Amino acid sequence: MIIKNRKVPMIIELEQAVLRRLLPPDHPKRTLIKNDLAKWESGFMGEESLNYYVDRLPQKHLHIFNDLRLKNGMYHFQNDCLLLTPHFTLIIEVKNYSGTLYFDTISKQFIRTIGGREDSFDDPIIQVEEQQEQLLDWLMTRNITSLPVDFIIGIINPKTIVEAHPDSQHIFQFILHLPHIKNEFLEVKSNYNEECLTLRELSEISGQLVRSHSPKVPDIHTPFGLKRSDFQRGVQCPNCLFLGMNRENRKWHCPRCYTVSKTAHLQAIDDYLLLINPSITNQQCKELLLLKDRHISYKLLSRSGLPFSGTNRGRVYYRAD
Ligand SMILES: [Zn+2]
Incomplete structure (x- = not known):
């Protein structure tokens, strides 16, 4: 069952409001904000497309948290989707890349090729491993030490091709297109038979996760150099x-x-x-x-x-x- 729903990120609401109010109509920052908004909207739509597949997972004792942002010590970390069960926790990070993705975990390179052009991006594996570490830490400070935390990187675009160096083939266990999420979830589930949380502990942790959610309040004025007098x-x-x-x-x-x-x-x-x-x-x-x-x-x-x-x-x- 869904414990926390995904909301339209505040940055989208902010940028839409800016575009409604920005004066003059040909303000030099307008195009920049329009492009930034398009990027956020496409990211949000990608995250929303995950809902369909998560809804189809076996729901018994499954607690679903969408877009949860938690504080761990000095830092915040955010999960596109977090699944909590009495046996394990699964982080699902969704990625909206097009083209061909190439992973090399030995030389630690992640390259995206599209239209003959190669670009190197931040490695989503490192990103999700960081989230895994932060979540384990967060759970440990709440005396939950035996609950395994696993992860999946879900590729949204069905046309995106994922390739890996011959020594990096293990990535296909956790980098997959969204329609394969159910099978992977069942596979992960079969690996963790031991019950780490009682149902009571499950709902306690669930409540703590929701209460600990701290959404980011974005600043729109500084990055685009906007003043209050710019708004009509x-x-x-x-x-x-x-x-x-x-x-x-x-x-x-x-x-x-x-x-x-x-x-x-x-x-x-x-x-x-x-x-x-x-x-x-x-x-x-x-x-x-x-x-x-x-x-x-x-x-x-x-x-x-x-x-x-x-x-x-x-x-x-x-x-x-
Ligand atoms: Zn009118």
């Missing part, structure tokens, strides 16, 4: 994306395509909470939505369903988790 205020039309819908008769009206919306301000408030400030007051909301009447922004905020703290004029609203 106003309510965006959900149809033609024009920024600056007008409030009339309790609805938002687009002066360009005449779309009418009751809820278009919610996106604007969310963009503000992502890009400008993690909390918003009534006054800030009034300025953001370009409203003349603070009673309207008060009503819109109080009906937004967003969590808040404080009372009356001191009330501030936050982004829902």
Whole structure:
């Protein structure tokens, strides 16, 4: 059963918000952010495609954690998918490479060839071994010392070819295309017969894993050199994306395509909470939505369903988790 679901990474939400709000429309950083967003979105879609195969594993006493980020001492480590059973733990790392992949574990080289061009990348085996070590360490600090931690590297693209040096053929035990994950899971399962965790211990560790999840809060301003003044205020039309819908008769009206919306301000408030400030007051909301009447922004905020703290004029609203 799924204990922790995968969420759209915050960096994707942030970059989408930047692209909605960035002024001027031909801002020099726009293309850079668009390309970066495409990279994150493709990575997320790849991780999501793993769900189909994990759903098909025998679910009895199987605890599934998607996109879990844990802290071990000074460092954080993140797993695309972690499977916890009473007998073993399995890390699944997914990779979205195209072309031909060549692994040489002797000279420690990992080369990707595509269109006749060879590129050397960070070795995913070293990466997943590092995660394995960190997880063993994390478990050990919780007095779980006998639970084996194994791993799989799942190749998403069915057309990607995986090759290995003759002395590195063992990699095919753990580097495989996603449709083979079930067989590999059953193989790993058959290797670990000893029950290392009671069902009670399983759910205890499961709870600790979820509570220890610490998602990364990305910084969008520094890497792209963006300032708060780069972002445009106003309510965006959900149809033609024009920024600056007008409030009339309790609805938002687009002066360009005449779309009418009751809820278009919610996106604007969310963009503000992502890009400008993690909390918003009534006054800030009034300025953001370009409203003349603070009673309207008060009503819109109080009906937004967003969590808040404080009372009356001191009330501030936050982004829902
Ligand atoms: Zn419009």
